[in-house]
Amino acid sequence: MKPRSKRMMLVGGGVALLVAAVALVLSAFQQNLVFFHTPTDVMEGKAPTGKTFRIGGLVEDGSLQREADGLTxxxxxxxxxxxxxxxxxxxxxxxxxxxxxxxxxxxxxxDGQFRATEVLAKHDENYMPPEAAHAVEEAQKTAATVSQ
Incomplete structure (x- = not known):
């Protein structure tokens, strides 16, 4: 084999390894990506069914119920x-x-029931995640225009 052919094979092998590494990294990112949706998005069918995602907003008054096992x-x-x-x-x-x-x-x-694996609460009296604050703001605007 000529030295040029050897060099081209090495370069081709290096490019193939680089492409494989990038594909593995992108695959790992895709699997660990968790999107945020509002309750309105979920009700409109914009949220994925059977996949993990985050939903945010306010805990509805009077809705908190504890089961007899103490954990549910x-x-x-x-x-x-x-x-x-x-x-x-x-x-x-x-x-x-x-x-x-x-x-x-x-x-x-x-069945439309959201099965939570993690619950995150606000940090202080004025904190709300930016996505949740924006969603609440948009929902209030929509509700105001509908009622007029």
């Missing part, structure tokens, strides 16, 4: 326009309360 909790999350029922099994954050902002990660069941 049922509540509803709202953006003031739509309401999604949520089931979570685990310990809730100390700051989790009705009427306060929260972001919940999990998946939507075929």
């Amino acid at each position: 909790v049922r509540f509803a999350i709202t953006d003031t326009a739509k309401v999604i029922p949520v089931t979570y099994k685990g310990t809730l954050p100390d700051l989790f309360k009705e009427g306060k902002g929260a972001v919940i990660q999990g998946s939507l069941g075929a």
Whole structure:
């Protein structure tokens, strides 16, 4: 083999390895990507069914119910326009309360029930995740224009 042919084979092999590495990295990103949706998005069918995503808004007043096992909790999350029922099994954050902002990660069941795997509560009295604050703001604007 000529030296030029050897060099071309090495370059071709290096490019193939680089393409394989990039494909693996992109695949890992795709698998770990978690999108944020509002309750309105979920009700309109914009959220994926059977895949993990986050939903945020306010915990609806009067919706918090604890099961007899002490770990299972049922509540509803709202953006003031739509309401999604949520089931979570685990310990809730100390700051989790009705009427306060929260972001919940999990998946939507075929029955419309959101099964949470993680619950995140606000950090202080004025904090709400930017996506949730924007969603609540948009839902209030929509509700105001509909009622006029």
